[in-house]
Amino acid sequence: MAQSVLLTGAAGRVGDAILGDLAAEYEWRLMDRDPPTEDYPGEFVVADITDDDAVREAMDGIDAVIHLAGDPRKTAPWDSVLTNNIDGTQTIFEAAVDAGVEKFAFASSNHAVGHYETEDRTPDMYRADDDYLLDGTELPRPGNLYGVSKAAGESLGRYYHDEYGIAVVNVRIGNLTKGHPPIDYERGQAMWLSYRDCAHLFDRCVKADYDYEIVYGISDNDRKYYSLERAKDVLGYEPQDNSAHHD
Amino acid sequence: MAQSVLLTGAAGRVGDAILGDLAAEYEWRLMDRDPPTEDYPGEFVVADITDDDAVREAMDGIDAVIHLAGDPRKTAPWDSVLTNNIDGTQTIFEAAVDAGVEKFAFASSNHAVGHYETEDRTPDMYRADDDYLLDGTELPRPGNLYGVSKAAGESLGRYYHDEYGIAVVNVRIGNLTKGHPPIDYERGQAMWLSYRDCAHLFDRCVKADYDYEIVYGISDNDRKYYSLERAKDVLGYEPQDNSAHHD
Numbered sequence: 197m198a199q200s201v202l203l204t205g206a207a208g209r210v211g212d213a214i215l216g217d218l219a220a221e222y223e224w225r226l227m228d229r230d231p232p233t234e235d236y237p238g239e240f241v242v243a244d245i246t247d248d249d250a251v252r253e254a255m256d257g258i259d260a261v262i263h264l265a266g267d268p269r270k271t272a273p274w275d276s277v278l279t280n281n282i283d284g285t286q287t288i289f290e291a292a293v294d295a296g297v298e299k300f301a302f303a304s305s306n307h308a309v310g311h312y313e314t315e316d317r318t319p320d321m322y323r324a325d326d327d328y329l330l331d332g333t334e335l336p337r338p339g340n341l342y343g344v345s346k347a348a349g350e351s352l353g354r355y356y357h358d359e360y361g362i363a364v365v366n367v368r369i370g371n372l373t374k375g376h377p378p379i380d381y382e383r384g385q386a387m388w389l390s391y392r393d394c395a396h397l398f399d400r401c402v403k404a405d406y407d408y409e410i411v412y413g414i415s416d417n418d419r420k421y422y423s424l425e426r427a428k429d430v431l432g433y434e435p436q437d438n439s440a441h442h443d
Numbered sequence: 444m445a446q447s448v449l450l451t452g453a454a455g456r457v458g459d460a461i462l463g464d465l466a467a468e469y470e471w472r473l474m475d476r477d478p479p480t481e482d483y484p485g486e487f488v489v490a491d492i493t494d495d496d497a498v499r500e501a502m503d504g505i506d507a508v509i510h511l512a513g514d515p516r517k518t519a520p521w522d523s524v525l526t527n528n529i530d531g532t533q534t535i536f537e538a539a540v541d542a543g544v545e546k547f548a549f550a551s552s553n554h555a556v557g558h559y560e561t562e563d564r565t566p567d568m569y570r571a572d573d574d575y576l577l578d579g580t581e582l583p584r585p586g587n588l589y590g591v592s593k594a595a596g597e598s599l600g601r602y603y604h605d606e607y608g609i610a611v612v613n614v615r616i617g618n619l620t621k622g623h624p625p626i627d628y629e630r631g632q633a634m635w636l637s638y639r640d641c642a643h644l645f646d647r648c649v650k651a652d653y654d655y656e657i658v659y660g661i662s663d664n665d666r667k668y669y670s671l672e673r674a675k676d677v678l679g680y681e682p683q684d685n686s687a688h689h690d
Binding site for chain 1: 521525529530533537558580582583584585586587588590591594595598599601602605606657
């Protein structure tokens with residue numbers, strides 16, 4: 197029987213990529229703050245992730261969570277990320293461990309490490325011949341308050357894993373665009389994530405065995421300053437796309 | 444002229460240790476949520492750190508901030524640490540950079556890395572002949588939600604330093620006790636911080652030059668699983684006490 201997966205923020209862009217390829221792969225329970233405006237596979241729950249009762253109800257019978265919900269704007273003000281991204285993520289984790297969920301994939305972000313892109317390193321680090329690589333063992337260096345909120349989500353995951361044993365993977369998502377990589381934007385090409393690689397990566401987050409991981413979510417771009425080693429080795433991620441092949 | 448230092452959470456235990464030795468060292472502005480019940484050196488501002496207007500007013504003319512305020516309980520519930528520790532710290536940072544404050548010492552905690560104390564490592568790691576050492580470059584592994592909030596404070600500091608240039612030092616405070624180290628408690632002896640070493644360490648946080656640091660705040664105990672290297676090298680910390688000399 198297919199696993200039951202709760203997808204929060206289902207109506208967003210990452211949810212769109214995931215459901216585009218994996219609609220038939222799982223028994224989906226989809227959650228979003230706004231009512232659906234199109235057809236979705238599986239049950240659709242309209243609820244805010246900070247609504248503890250609604251979240252607990254939605255967690256019933258769930259095997260794995262893909263937690264995408266939150267304010268996605270890199271310019272989001274503090275009050276919004278505090279509530280939607282930090283408090284919301286804690287609500288989801290708490291309900292997940294109480295419900296006995298086994299796996300939890302958290303949509304973290306490149307913005308959690310945005311300030312590694314210092315004046316000294318850029319734009320060289322965005323280029324294929326530069327060997328600077330972040331691999332997920334480095335401390336966060338958020339580029340904005342949105343990034344601070346994503347780093348906090350990763351810490352919450354570390355705590356819930358260590359305390360309760362739930363498997364947690366944080367995917368620091370790069371620049372997700374449909375069809376082709378960003379044009380005339382070196383940084384975006386370096387951290388490009390295609391829709392199909394995105395869907396495949398989150399599929400691996402549900403199927404693979406792991407304890408606690410921080411991986412980078414990008415395609416196999418020639419330009420690259422995020423290591424794919426953990427995603428490949430631990431999750432079995434096999435990206436198909438490369439921004440260099442679309443120039 | 445003495446530097447002006449804003450001390451938040453002034454009436455707490457860490458504040459007590461700091462003011463006990465450094466009352467005459469700085470021009471103090473003290474802030475606490477509750478009105479003072481004893482005499483304090485300098486101006487005393489009664490305000491909650493989540494009160495943006497009060498915090499901005501208290502920041503006027505300040506050279507350095509020692510930010511201790513927050514819910515100090517390791518069992519503190521999420522709602523409290525979300526508001527008092529995470530949101531409160533963001534309020535202080537935001538006001539500090541707007542006021543042009545140069546240095547910011549943040550009272551982080553051993554609880555930000557509490558889950559490194561795994562069943563496999565304990566109690567060996569608490570003993571003098573064990574060489575396991577955390578040095579501040581490791582990712583957080585919070586032992587509780589209080590620890591999650593302290594890790595979030597460290598990330599906030601990283602962001603405000605990278606974005607605005609304010610010098611930030613995070614002191615992961617161990618087990619602060621007055622007079623003598625904890626008795627019959629190996630873990631507490633390993634992370635003991637004496638009152639005078641505490642005061643001296645925060646004195647160095649105001650006087651030393653640094654960019655962004657994470658240091659451990661413990662005395663020079665024979666038992667030790669936190670490195671003092673960064674505190675000594677970067678801050679010039681010279682601890683006087685050692686829990687082994689008090690057994």
